[in-house]
Amino acid sequence: MRAPALSAADAPARGPLRHALQALWAIVARELFKFARQYGRLVSALVRPVLWLAVFAAGFRNVFGVAIVPPYETYITYDEYIAPGLIGMVMLFNGMQSSLAMVYDREMGMMRLLLTAPLPRAWVLFAKLAATAVLSLLQAVAFVAIAALLGTTLPLWGAHTPQVLAAAVGGALMLGALGLLLSVHVRQLENFAGAMNFVIFPMYFISTALYPLWKLEEAGARWVFLAAQGNPFTYAVEWLRFALYGQDPGWAPWIVCGTALACFTLACWGYDPQRGFGQLAKRG
Template sequence: MNVRHAVQALWAIIRREVLKFIRQYGRLASALVRPLLWLAVFAAGFRNVFGIAVNEPYDTYIPYDVYIAPGLVGMVLLFNGMQSSLAMVYDREMGLMRLLLTAPLPRWWILLAKLCATAALSLLQALAFVLVAWALGTELPLLGPQTPMVLAAAVGAALMLGALGLLLSVHIKQLENFAGTMNFVIFPMYFMSTALYPLWKLEESGAEWVWWIARFNPFTHAVEWLRFALYGKDPGIAPLVVLGTLALCFALAAWGYDPQRGFGALTKRGPGGPA
């Protein structure tokens, strides 16, 4: 593989996705409305209902909106990662993926470029959310010695959720199936995590089966990695879970997009179907 050619292709794909996103003003607005509603309405309504005890990574009591802010950043990353799956299905149905995947580059590199483009868009949307949240009075400790840790956690989470979207795009046959598939992924993944409530509260409330699911949910570890990174604390095994999930999802997606060895919907279309 020619390194210069590969880097040019990587940059071209990322640039195409970013420019397309910039032209779609409504896409950014829709990406921000959902978490901002949670922040401005849900957090305000439950500010005095849920008591957040002093627990890692916090050294003192915090407002509820500060607690859920990393989870809402994760929501932005999650929804954009899933939306990338929709874009992949659309490109496949329109024949664009056929042209892209026949480029004189390894197929996994093309998919990696798409994944990097998805992560870049996710991070741009997350940054926009953090700025608007700051304007609403919810400040997160982004700047300081912990900044590299925060960036690593955000990039890791964006790549993991983008890889999950990439894997799902292998199995979604048509655009009409997208909404149903996403409902079985996005909502369980988000609500059965620590995005809105601490893990110990689930165990304390007696919802043991939810606690077990949340404990092994990779989205929980993505949120916790980001939450601990904001305060410069050790996130434990969270980075290993996130990076391991990223590697597994990407490997399975690359296998699924290989017509010789793949599985799922792509391998059942035959030579006449879209790539």
């Protein structure tokens, strides 16, 4: 039986939306299929945090005690404390890898084809951001499974599970948007390694991923304490950490979502050929 034809009034309303959703799915599916063929990418994404958990955290398991401070209601081991930070590490590195893929696609011409598609440029960039977030979440799930096999279990299930999902999605979008913004400034693949060193490592080490802020202040590292408070990655980790225990994360969700929106807006501005950073870089 043939489907009823769209009326002339319905076609303009349904056409653009359907076209936009098809483009979103096509870009996300392309990134998923490409990732499925790159086994080394998944291994390289998980080796680093697994080593931290299996070697570093195990060695200091009972050396660094974490006091009973929110969101914890009892003493915990060090590997339990850094697990949310390592999940953040997985999403951080994938966000930066996505910016590397953007630079590569731009040089090889694939990104130029996408940007000339009959769609709003912001929607194309949002589709790339959504694909990055999906890959980040899949890699985070794989890390959580490996961590459970190593004996580090996280309280994922319960009434707070929607909070955990919201925190994970928010962190993945923020770090993906940061990678999108970074791809505006990195014009050549050769410059990417330096950019990563100036973005990834400061963001990760100057945060609460490895140690609580009160320990930094107690140890006299005042400048590290202040820098960590201004680091958006700190709030992504803290949002996830508090969500895992069903506690109120305070301002963390607002800071993470605000940073994601700001980075995405600046990235859209930068990819506009008529203005923004892209035009400035072209002139330089």
